Amino acid sequence: MTKIAVEKLNLFYGDFQALINVDIRIPANKITSMIGPSGCGKSTLLRTVNRMNDLVDGARVDGKIIIDGDNVLDSGYDLVSLRKRVGMVFQRPNPFPMSVASNITFGLRVHGSAKRGDFDNIVEDSLKKVLLWDDLKDRLDRSALSLSLEQQQRLCIARLIAVKPEILLMDEPCSALDPIATERIEQLMIELKENYTIVIVTHNMQQASRISDSTGFMWLGELIEYGATDMIFTNPKQKLTQDYITGRAG
Amino acid sequence: MNIKFRRFSEFLIEKAIFLSGIISILFVVLIFAFLLKEGLALFKYVSVKDFIFGAEWYPISEPPKFGIISLIMGSVWVTAGAIIISVPIGIAAAIYISEIAPRKIRGILKSGIEMLAAIPSVVIGFIGITTLVPLVKNVFGLSTGLTALSGSIMLAFMAIPTIVSIAEDAFYSIPKRYKEAALALGATHWQTIWRVLIKAAFPGIVAASMLGIGRVIGETMAVMMITGNVAKIPNSIFDPVRTLTATIAAEMGEAVRGSDHYFALFAIGIVLFVITFLINLIADIYINRELK
Numbered sequence: 001m002t003k004i005a006v007e008k009l010n011l012f013y014g015d016f017q018a019l020i021n022v023d024i025r026i027p028a029n030k031i032t033s034m035i036g037p038s039g040c041g042k043s044t045l046l047r048t049v050n051r052m053n054d055l056v057d058g059a060r061v062d063g064k065i066i067i068d069g070d071n072v073l074d075s076g077y078d079l080v081s082l083r084k085r086v087g088m089v090f091q092r093p094n095p096f097p098m099s100v101a102s103n104i105t106f107g108l109r110v111h112g113s114a115k116r117g118d119f120d121n122i123v124e125d126s127l128k129k130v131l132l133w134d135d136l137k138d139r140l141d142r143s144a145l146s147l148s149l150e151q152q153q154r155l156c157i158a159r160l161i162a163v164k165p166e167i168l169l170m171d172e173p174c175s176a177l178d179p180i181a182t183e184r185i186e187q188l189m190i191e192l193k194e195n196y197t198i199v200i201v202t203h204n205m206q207q208a209s210r211i212s213d214s215t216g217f218m219w220l221g222e223l224i225e226y227g228a229t230d231m232i233f234t235n236p237k238q239k240l241t242q243d244y245i246t247g248r249a250g
Numbered sequence: 251m252n253i254k255f256r257r258f259s260e261f262l263i264e265k266a267i268f269l270s271g272i273i274s275i276l277f278v279v280l281i282f283a284f285l286l287k288e289g290l291a292l293f294k295y296v297s298v299k300d301f302i303f304g305a306e307w308y309p310i311s312e313p314p315k316f317g318i319i320s321l322i323m324g325s326v327w328v329t330a331g332a333i334i335i336s337v338p339i340g341i342a343a344a345i346y347i348s349e350i351a352p353r354k355i356r357g358i359l360k361s362g363i364e365m366l367a368a369i370p371s372v373v374i375g376f377i378g379i380t381t382l383v384p385l386v387k388n389v390f391g392l393s394t395g396l397t398a399l400s401g402s403i404m405l406a407f408m409a410i411p412t413i414v415s416i417a418e419d420a421f422y423s424i425p426k427r428y429k430e431a432a433l434a435l436g437a438t439h440w441q442t443i444w445r446v447l448i449k450a451a452f453p454g455i456v457a458a459s460m461l462g463i464g465r466v467i468g469e470t471m472a473v474m475m476i477t478g479n480v481a482k483i484p485n486s487i488f489d490p491v492r493t494l495t496a497t498i499a500a501e502m503g504e505a506v507r508g509s510d511h512y513f514a515l516f517a518i519g520i521v522l523f524v525i526t527f528l529i530n531l532i533a534d535i536y537i538n539r540e541l542k
């Protein structure tokens with residue numbers, strides 16, 4: 001089942017076209033990875049889905065991104081409800097400079113989506129889902145900035161989970177982490193995909209092939225090839241894709 | 251040879267820096283010692299309690315009365331009023347400039363604020379006397395516009411540029427990722443400002459307020475011109491008052507050196523010093539705790 005359908009998406013930063021006619025259907029409850037050389041538009045594509053690019057002066061889009069039947073690029077689309085359903089994890093962990101617990105309850109307070117009496121339970125549930133509960137249960141009022149980078153990134157994921165999104169967009173979520181932490185976050189993603197649709201941007205080709213079900217390869221703003229991950233990595237149809245994954249291009 | 255020379259010049263530079271550090275500390279210590287010596291001499295004539303809590307300040311009548319509670323209250327009313335007016339306005343303006351104003355307006359506002367900060371306080375006092383004082387008198391229907399409130403408004407006016415520019419820096423230097431994180435979680439622009447940016451900038455906001463208040467707490471001339479200079483315990487912000495600093499400035503010229511009056515003015519100096527020190531200390535403790 002398709003969760004996100006991107007149709008004829010073009011995006012311009014001023015005169016520069018960063019996305020060219022991108023068409024992609026992202027399946028629900030799967031991990032989809034986007035790969036490609038630096039500057040090819042992976043982050044831009046991700047940031048168009050939750051409309052974070054609205055913040056960029058001079059950015060223009062046309063085309064459609066259909067989620068659950070509605071085009072989220074419509075000017076009247078409610079950004080708050082969009083971003084509640086489509087969470088984003090950033091390259092550098094970015095917990096708020098507040099306590100662990102307040103980081104998690106932030107979304108609940110913003111959306112008024114839970115009673116204060118339920119906050120403790122939600123904090124516990126969310127931390128359990130990202131396997132932080134045992135480490136942090138006695139340190140819930142400690143500043144989130146005192147955690148290790150891996151814990152910070154997990155906390156950022158927990159903070160999203162608390163608002164019950166349907167889609168998780170992850171832009172190089174492991175690039176600030178060491179290999180062991182990376183592996184554990186990957187494990188977490190695989191566990192999460194049962195309940196969430198995950199799109200991950202990564203420069204790490206092994207990572208893409210280890211965790212994702214389907215993979216898209218981008219090049220200079222275009223989606224060159226998109227398909228099942230093992231197909232892309234073992235038997236790509238396009239020469240460009242082949243060159244890139246074998247390290248001859250990019 | 252070359253190496254030796256370099257070592258020697260390093261040595262000289264280091265010592266010179268060390269010396270200037272020591273000298274500046276020495277000056278502070280000397281000033282403080284002088285202040286203490288001259289100020290404490292007063293307490294041969296009056297007790298500390300009568301000095302601080304005495305209601306009457308008649309330094310040259312016979313016998314003289316050296317009670318400064320009315321002056322302390324004058325300073326407290328004027329300064330508290332200034333804080334209440336300037337801090338919210340200053341912070342709101344900083345938020346507007348750094349988070350809301352379109353880029354072009356931001357530049358204009360920032361240079362405008364800097365120009366405000368450059369106006370000498372006597373000039374502000376002068377403008378205050380000709381415009382603010384009659385305004386306060388008419389708006390509140392008072393017999394005189396020379397009141398604590400006028401002083402507060404004017405001091406707030408002087409503090410605001412400092413508060414705005416430092417708080418604006420604090421907002422500006424918040425990492426962009428906090429804002430992105432909040433917006434990506436579905437927070438509105440206002441929720442992001444209120445729940446994340448103000449929290450993140452909080453130590454900077456406290457520092458901005460402290461510095462703004464620090465700029466005006468020792469302010470003398472303008473306050474003297476505008477608050478009515480009546481050494482009486484004020485009942486409300488609409489009463490004329492006299493501040494500690496204004497008292498020193500007004501009377502130092504006529505006090506005979508070595509007289510009890512002269513010592514009393516230095517003792518007021520000690521009180522001012524202690525108050526300023528306490529405020530700085532509290533701010534420091536607060537900022538350090540917030541940063542943890």
Ligand SMILES: Nc1ncnc2c1ncn2[C@@H]1O[C@H](COP(=O)(O)OP(=O)(O)OP(=O)(O)O)[C@@H](O)[C@H]1O
Nearest residue numbers: 013016018036037038039040041042043044045056
């Ligand atoms: N805010 C912006 N204004 C103008 N151009 C931008 C902006 N953000 C990105 N670009 C340009 O758009 C193109 C795509 O950028 P994007 O960040 O999406 O690439 P990416 O594939 O994520 O690269 P990386 O792998 O380095 O993260 C780049 O050429 C970049 O310079």
Ligand SMILES: [Mg+2]
Nearest residue numbers: 042043044171
């Ligand atoms: Mg990127």
